[in-house]
Every structure is written in C-alpha cells, then in structure tokens.
Amino acid sequence: xxxxxxxxxxxxxxxxxxxxxxxxxxxxxxxxxxxxxxxxxxxxxxxxxxxxxxxxxxxxxxxxxxxxxxxxxxxxxxxxxxxxxxxxxxxxxxxxxxxxxxxxxxxxxxxxxxxxxxxxxxxxxxxxxxxxxxxxxxxxxxxxxxxxxxxxxxxxxxxxxxxxxxxxxxxxxxxxxxxxxxxxxxxxxxxxxxxxxxxxxxxxxxxxxxxxxxxxxxxxxxxxxxxxxxxxxxxxxxxxxxxxxxxxxxxxxxxxxxxxxxxxxxxxxxxxxxxxxxxxxxxxxxxxxxxxxxxxxxxxxxxxxxxxxxxxxxxxxxxxxxxxxxxxxxxxxxxxxxxxxxxxxxxxxxxxx
Amino acid sequence: xxxxxxxxxxxxxxxxxxxxxxxxxxxxxxxxxxxxxxxxxxxxxxxxxxxxxxxxxxxxxxxxxxxxxxxxxxxxxxxxxxxxxxxxxxxxxxxxxxxxxxxxxxxxxxxxxxxxxxxxxxxxxxxxxxxxxxxxxxxxxxxxxxxxxxxxxxxxxxxxxxxxxxxxxxxx
Numbered sequence: 001x002x003x004x005x006x007x008x009x010x011x012x013x014x015x016x017x018x019x020x021x022x023x024x025x026x027x028x029x030x031x032x033x034x035x036x037x038x039x040x041x042x043x044x045x046x047x048x049x050x051x052x053x054x055x056x057x058x059x060x061x062x063x064x065x066x067x068x069x070x071x072x073x074x075x076x077x078x079x080x081x082x083x084x085x086x087x088x089x090x091x092x093x094x095x096x097x098x099x100x101x102x103x104x105x106x107x108x109x110x111x112x113x114x115x116x117x118x119x120x121x122x123x124x125x126x127x128x129x130x131x132x133x134x135x136x137x138x139x140x141x142x143x144x145x146x147x148x149x150x151x152x153x154x155x156x157x158x159x160x161x162x163x164x165x166x167x168x169x170x171x172x173x174x175x176x177x178x179x180x181x182x183x184x185x186x187x188x189x190x191x192x193x194x195x196x197x198x199x200x201x202x203x204x205x206x207x208x209x210x211x212x213x214x215x216x217x218x219x220x221x222x223x224x225x226x227x228x229x230x231x232x233x234x235x236x237x238x239x240x241x242x243x244x245x246x247x248x249x250x251x252x253x254x255x256x257x258x259x260x261x262x263x264x265x266x267x268x269x270x271x272x273x274x275x276x277x278x279x280x281x282x283x284x285x286x287x288x289x290x291x292x293x294x295x296x297x298x299x300x301x302x303x304x305x306x307x308x309x310x311x312x313x314x315x316x317x318x319x320x321x322x323x324x325x326x327x328x329x330x331x332x333x334x335x336x337x338x339x340x341x342x343x344x345x346x347x348x349x350x351x352x353x
Numbered sequence: 354x355x356x357x358x359x360x361x362x363x364x365x366x367x368x369x370x371x372x373x374x375x376x377x378x379x380x381x382x383x384x385x386x387x388x389x390x391x392x393x394x395x396x397x398x399x400x401x402x403x404x405x406x407x408x409x410x411x412x413x414x415x416x417x418x419x420x421x422x423x424x425x426x427x428x429x430x431x432x433x434x435x436x437x438x439x440x441x442x443x444x445x446x447x448x449x450x451x452x453x454x455x456x457x458x459x460x461x462x463x464x465x466x467x468x469x470x471x472x473x474x475x476x477x478x479x480x481x482x483x484x485x486x487x488x489x490x491x492x493x494x495x496x497x498x499x500x501x502x503x504x505x506x507x508x509x510x511x512x513x514x515x516x517x518x519x520x521x522x523x524x525x
Contacts, residue, residue, distance in 0.1 A: 019438075082439050085473065090432055090440050093477035094403040127476055 014110055014138060019082035022048070025073055028063025037138055038171070044080040044132040047072030084131050087112050099128040109139035109214020109221060137171075139214060141222045145173075145316070146180040151192040152320040153305050155275075159198045161185060161251060162304030163270060165297075166279040167288055172309040173316045174279040175255055179212050179222055181277055182253045186225025201275075203228040204249030206239035212255055237261035240269050251275040263293045270302055284308065285326050298327070360521045367520065371513015378506045380456035382498040387421040388461065389491050392468075396484045399477055406440065406473045407432040420454035427451055428469075444469030458498075464490045 015023050022042065026034075029050070039051035047069040048059045057065040058072035066072060075083075087104055088095045098104045103113045116131035155162045161181075166174050184191065188200030207213045207230050213220035215232040224230065229247045231239045236254050240262075243249055252269055254262070257278045269276055282288045285306060289295045297303065306321045321329065391413045398409035410429035414422045427447035432440065445466055452462055468487040472480070 085439050088473075090406040090473040091399075091403075091409075092473060092475055093399050093480050094405055096476050 021079045025063040040136040042075050042134040105210040111137045146184050147191045164277045164305045165303045166307040167282045168309035172311045183225040186227040200227045201250040203251045204243035204247050205230045205253045206236050237265040240265040254278045364517045367513050367517020371510050374509040375506045377456040378502045385495040392488050399480050424451040440473045441470045461494045
C-alpha cells in the first residue's frame, strides 16, 4: 500500500489554531515539509518538534527545520496557554470530559493529545491542569489506501467483508486505513473483479474520538461513502448497540477497541449478523492474544481476519492473517516471550518484540 | 434683544447639562442590572449548555441592548476572528473600548475585567464560582448606584437650571 505524497490540501487551516508566536515559525517551514507534516509537538520550555513522512526535526526560531535540538525554538508558557485556549475554543469547561481522557479533537478531525498534571478524585483522574505537552496529530484522508487490502478481506459467500481487526503500533496509519475501508465498503468499491456487482453495504461508524469522520455538527468532513451513518463522539460500547438497533448497518466500524464493555458490544454486534471492522493498539499477534479483552474475542474466533500494519518512511505495509493461522502463530510464540526491544518506528520502521 | 437670546441659550445649555448628568445617574443602575443579567445567562450557557465561549457571548449580546450589548458582541467577535489572542486580552480590549459609551463607573469595570482573566480557563464548576462572585460584586455596585441615583438625580437636574440662572443673573 503506497502512502505517497497526495495529502490533499495544505494544513493551513490547522496552523490557524496556533498562537502567533508558534504560527509564524511553522508557516515559514518549506512547503513540501508542511504537506507531509504528520505531527507537531509543542512542549513548554522544550524544543518545538515536528514529525513528517516518517522522520522528525526541530523548528528553530527563524522557522527552519533543524536536527539539533539546541538550536530549536522553545515554546513559552504564554504560547502554551494560548494554544490550550485555542484548541479548546476558549472554553475549557466544555471539554472537561475530553481533558480527562487526555485529548481533544479539533475541526478537521485533528486529534490533539495533552499531557500535564492530573488532578485526582477518589483515585480517578478528574481533571488535567498545567498542560505542558501537546501532540497535534494531523488527520489526512488518503482515498484509495485500502485498495490493495480490501480484496483480501472479502467473504465471497456472504458478499461482504470478514470480521476484521486491524492491529498495529501507534502512528502506523490505522485510522486512515479504517476511514478508507469504510468509504470503499460503503461505496461498493471492493477492488476485486468478482465483487464488482456486489454493490455497497450500509456502514455504521462509531466515532468516539471524532477522528474517523471528523464530524462538524454531525456531518462528516471526510468522505466516508454514500451509505455511511456516523455516531459522533459516542462511547463505542453504547454506540455499537445504538447503531445496531437504530440504523440497521451491515458493517460497523469502530476505532481502538480494548475495554471490556467494547468486547461485549462487539459480540452482540457479531451475533446480530453485522460485520465488524475494528482497530486495536498492539505490536503483533502475540500482543493481541496477550491483551485480555482482545484475547477473549480472538480465542472465541470472533475475527475472520487480522491485518498487521508496519510502516517505513512513507510506505505502509500490511499483512493479512486468517483466524486459525493467527491463533497458531500466537500460541507458537507465546512460550518464548522475551523482553520487547522497541526501536523508534522512524529509524527503520521495524519493531522487535 | 440680543442679551435676552444669549440668556435663553445659557439657560437652555445649563438645563441640558444638568439633565444629562441626571440621566447618567439613572442609567448606571439599569446598565449594571443588564450586566448581571448577562452573567446569569453566561452562567446557564456554561453550566448547562456547555456552549463554547464565543458563541455564548454572541447569544448574550443578542439578548441585550446597546451600549452594554456592544461589549459582549465585540468580545465574541474578537475571539472568533482567530487572531490567536487569549480570552483575557480580547475581553479587556472589548471592555476598555466600549466602556466609554456606557454610564457605568470604574468599580464595575474592574469587576468585569477581573472576571475576564478567568473566563474560559477552567472547569465548569470553577467558572460558575467566578461568575457568582462577579455577580455579587455587581449587585453591591447596583445598590450603591441606586442610592446615588436617589441622592443626585434630582439634585443634578435642579443644579443645572439654577447654575444657568445664576450665570444669567451675573451677566445681566
């Protein structure tokens, strides 16, 4: 699967989010760099970093990309305060729930991860204060990125997709892939000669983090195909059930499952005759079978196919593994699990576990 | 004849000055009341609606009359313009620019500016507390303004006429 250059429009509307001190410097970055921008990391008093096309660099006060962190611009307290104000639309009180979870999503589906000091109540995180780290992840639609993958996920008997779990480490393109899968399934673009007359399927998307569809007042900003209904900002477990009951989807799509209630809802959906396409954070199949919730689902044979993503540079590779094969692979290697050695995904795109 | 016309003009001007001063005393409590209503509305928008601040301020402005509505409309417009300025800066600019047109005095202005420093910057519970505090302070100011009105409104009116009359007599 070629990730390529075609990121579409420049993320200039996104740059408007930044206060003047940061925006001025980011805008001076070379155009090509801005187009391949994936992450902007703002940390108070520490170097301003950007991530792009599989690499990373620091931004110096003159707005140039440099490799030495000593030359980098260091965002001030005022920069960070203003940035927090702007990403919350000047209304911290309206995003308390999101702050508790550690991220907010802004217009355009860009997710902004936050870190700071937590305020606890009864042992649970009640609030996030003194936010000093921002991770701005830029969302881009890559129409057609599911083209080489989808044919391997088809279920010719039922004329639809198999129950699929997409697995990868963070920042490998899960959500982007999921978005395009939803679009292709909904539009009936199966990318397979035999499936040309299947037509599209009704797709229901539970978009808990508003990342898949990037809804603006309920209307998706990204193209999710003509037969897609989106439940925006809804908890997955509840949302899956709501969709199944109310919108009669043939395929439901959910991002980042992993909580016990998610598993319950997924099982309900699976047994209701609805196909499920979901993603989960895990390095490899062993991890899938090691995470309690995923293991429970996997051991019951819920998923018909697993997609493993890995990425080097701008190229995302995928591997599709069938259910039986996956279980065998996980069992085979579970005995000799060593301490994982994790290298930066940007170094060579390979992670060892 | 000319003298008579001049005397009439002086008398008219003095009366008008007196009336305008009196009107200021009468308007002040009314405008403070409007501010209190605005904050009550903001309280609801934040506490129940969780409406984003630019939108909440625009709605408040729509429900008020000028010149008080201008303060909120201006603050909302500055926030929405996307210049990257913080709430406290936008708020301060809007209130300092629009304040001249109102009949209100520095104490209530300071209360509003202090509120602007905290607005939007914390959780709902905290915001409501700040709003309550500001409303209490404004209520105290409103009471003081009413007392002033009773004391000085009529006084100003008569003082204007009488001063003008005195000037006329001295000129004769």
